[in-house]
Amino acid sequence: MNLAKVIGSLWATQKHHSFIGMKFCFIQPLNEKREEVGNPLIAIDPDNQCGTGETVFYVDGGDAATIKEGHEMPSDATIVGIVDSMSTDEGS
Amino acid sequence: MFLAKVVGSVVSTQKDPKLVGLKLLLVQHLNLDIEPTKSFVVAADSVGAGNGEVVVCATGSSARLTEETEGLPVDAVIMAIVDSMDIHGQIKYDKSQEGA
Numbered sequence: 001m002n003l004a005k006v007i008g009s010l011w012a013t014q015k016h017h018s019f020i021g022m023k024f025c026f027i028q029p030l031n032e033k034r035e036e037v038g039n040p041l042i043a044i045d046p047d048n049q050c051g052t053g054e055t056v057f058y059v060d061g062g063d064a065a066t067i068k069e070g071h072e073m074p075s076d077a078t079i080v081g082i083v084d085s086m087s088t089d090e091g092s
Numbered sequence: 093m094f095l096a097k098v099v100g101s102v103v104s105t106q107k108d109p110k111l112v113g114l115k116l117l118l119v120q121h122l123n124l125d126i127e128p129t130k131s132f133v134v135a136a137d138s139v140g141a142g143n144g145e146v147v148v149c150a151t152g153s154s155a156r157l158t159e160e161t162e163g164l165p166v167d168a169v170i171m172a173i174v175d176s177m178d179i180h181g182q183i184k185y186d187k188s189q190e191g192a
Contacts, residue, residue: 008179012148014139015172016158024148024172026179040124042093042148052181062153074171076154077093
């Protein structure tokens, strides 16, 4: 799983049926110091809980397709949690 | 997933037999300002996208999880057509305003 910051959202009425009721977010991957790394990407927010500015963690690749039992979706990046707080040896 | 624009279709007679009947489109990567970048991808279509539309593409093994691409040698699929998007609260694209 990777850390990222939600930077925007995207609306689509015409989408694969497995995404109905789910939101698309633009996310910017972060490193452990919460600095931006790499390019922004689009991720699925399956529970519609994320807002712009929040720090989240997401799974990518084939693992992003089956985060709900028995529900497969053509997603290669899925948000699985919102970060409340985090700390490293260097501090919070 | 990445943001892309449909810029053309791909026609192929000699191809893997499993790909017969599959709609293949040429898509160009877009940045967050909806500006085209230099990279292109051939993607299968699962939502009926057309030329000029801004779409969302999934890559890797996840691309094989639509009815159209299940079990096929495909690693990029168009799975949504963008209506509108915002970045940091600023609307960057709105399909209903395009061409107006």
